[in-house]
Amino acid sequence: MKFKSVRGTRDVFSPEIELWQYLENTAVALLKAYGFSEIRTPIFEESALFNRSIGEDTDIVEKEMYSFQDKKGRNLTLRPEGTAGVIRAAIEQNLLVQSNIAKLYYLGPMFRYERPQAGRYRQFYQIGAECVGSDNYRRDLEIILWCVDYFAAIGxxxxxxxxxxxxxxxxxPAYREVLKKYLQDxxxxxxxxxxxxxxxNPLRVxxxxxxxxREIIFGIPxxxxxxxxxxxxxxxxxxxxxKKEKVNFIIDKYLVRGLDYYTRTVFEIKSENLGAQDTIAAGGRYDKLVQELGGPPMPAVGFALGLERVSEVRQKQKAVATPGNRIDIFFALLGEQAQNRAAGVIRELRQQRIKVEAVFENKSLKSQMRLADQSGAKFTAILGEEELKKDSVTLRNMQTKEQKDIKLDELSQFLKTAKSEEYNG
Ligand SMILES: [Zn+2]
Ligand SMILES: [Zn+2]
Structure with a gap:
């Protein structure tokens, strides 16, 4: 019996996973610089939370939610977005104190039952943030500028x-009426x-x-x-x-976003490199949601970005180098004694966060060197009978092919120096 991943889901692994880690780490560092702290909420919530916040007439609630009953008959839903859960948690955990500002960020998987297509998955990953407690336009700006600075930071x-x-x-309300009349005809x-x-809910049109x-929409007031x-x-x-910050922007008068809770500011950040599915981040202000979910009357603004799409755009821009997970040193070990001598050294190097791989499977030197090549390691340390006598290794620079003897005890210092020179160069 062979199993396949469920339609609309996927596995992420090397080398793409290294890119994801880089995208996440860069985002987290910049979110902290902007004063946000992380919150982790459950993957599933009561269905009513999403019906209430996202809105009954939205595509998400009407068609796309992964909803189910648990064994006690509770109506639950796998979160289709991050904001509702974060606000639910912030209210429940008393993180919202009036006159204070709460700034929270999250990252993790979201779930929507959509038609699978290029760059769209039923389990997808988002990074997002919410700033609760201010209606000052500078908070909207902070959110937009974070996105702009983040995309610049990742190239x-x-x-x-x-x-x-x-x-x-x-x-x-007045606009709703105008829209209603217009759509009636x-x-x-x-x-x-x-x-x-x-x-x-005419705005949803x-x-x-x-x-x-779409054709009718372009004639709408x-x-x-x-x-x-x-x-x-x-x-x-x-x-x-x-304008002052020299951000490339346009006013899109038909932009409303697919959620009911937005008030005032809505924005999307689009990439020229994605075709039709061109939005890579989006957000806006939602001044009524906190109160509607049972919290204090606090205005808020936030954003979310899709990791799959950001990763896709990043990969299309080949000029930017993708961070890898290159092994620092690969050990080619010849015989039981060499394996014994190397074991302690390898552990010590790993404790110092030097990336090490080794062959303990009694292979020929030739096939071990082939594995070393495939690993992309910067150095290979060969430890055989000759080297054991001197308690050293033959260290081969895999790029320049230079070889030299180096004492096992001096290996860690040598690699650390090599690493720091690489970063400085
Ligand atoms: Zn329609
Ligand atoms: Zn108004």
Whole structure:
């Protein structure tokens, strides 16, 4: 019996996993620099949490959630996104103190039952962050600039920020009515889902991916013209500062994002290197969600990025070197005695975080050297009868092919020096 991974899922391993680790480590370091601390929440939550926060009429809740009943009949869902769980946890653990600002980040797998296609998986990985407790536009900016700085740090180019405002409780209801009226006349041309949305939640129509709906969307009056003064000011302040920071951005007046909880700022960061699936990070402000989930009335703003897509764009930009997991030293060991002598040295080197591999399987020198080559090791240490007598190894630089004798006791110092020279050079 042979098993296969479930449709829409995949295994990630070397060399791609080294790239993922690099992307994650760089993100974590930069998130900390921006004042965020990590929170790990469960992979599954009560289904009602997502229905409530993401919104009943969204694609995610209508079609894409992995929901199930456990043995006690509880309705549970594998998290389709990170924000709802983080806010649930922040409220439950009393992390939200009014007049304070909570800044939390997360990373891990999310689950959506989508049609598998290039770069889209049913289990996918996100890195995201939430800043709760301020409606100051500089917090929106902080989130957008984090994304811009992150993509620059990992060497991505050809990116643009798409920005919009979806309004607030004061100005959105009026726009909803305008939209409802407009869509009433178009009902026949809308897809089945949108015919229903046009009545219940017309804003969701803007997010429809069906071609016939997209055509209608481009004739729709834009939210921009209905924004209240406070929302207008908020958007223009962000625009002014993005210009000041020399960020490449455009205003996309039809951008609404596929979740109901956004207020005011929404943004997406797009790559020119991805084709149709071009969004690599997205987020926005959600000033009502914390209260709707039973917390204090605290405004918030956040983002999430998809690791699969960021990794894909990074790989397409061949100019950027991908970090590897190269072995520092490979031991070719000839005979039982050599294996015994090397064992202690190898452990000592590993304790000093020097990456070591060795052959303990009694292979010929020739086949051990072939393995050393395949490993990509910088050095190979050959330990046979001759070397044992001198308590040294023949150390071969795999790149220059130079060889020299070096005492086993001096190996660790030599490798450390070689490593630091490599980093400085
Ligand atoms: Zn408003
Ligand atoms: Zn539609």
């Amino acid at each position: 991505l180019t050809g990116l643009k920020v798409c920005l919009n405002s979806v309004g607030c409780a004061d100005c959105r 178009q009902t026949g041309k809308l897809c089945g889902d949108c015919q229903r949305r046009a009545v219940k 803007l997010d429809c991916k069906v071609d016939s709906c 834009a939210m921009q013209d209905w924004l209240c003064d406070a929302c207008k000011t908020n958007l223009s302040e962000i625009e002014a500062d993005l």
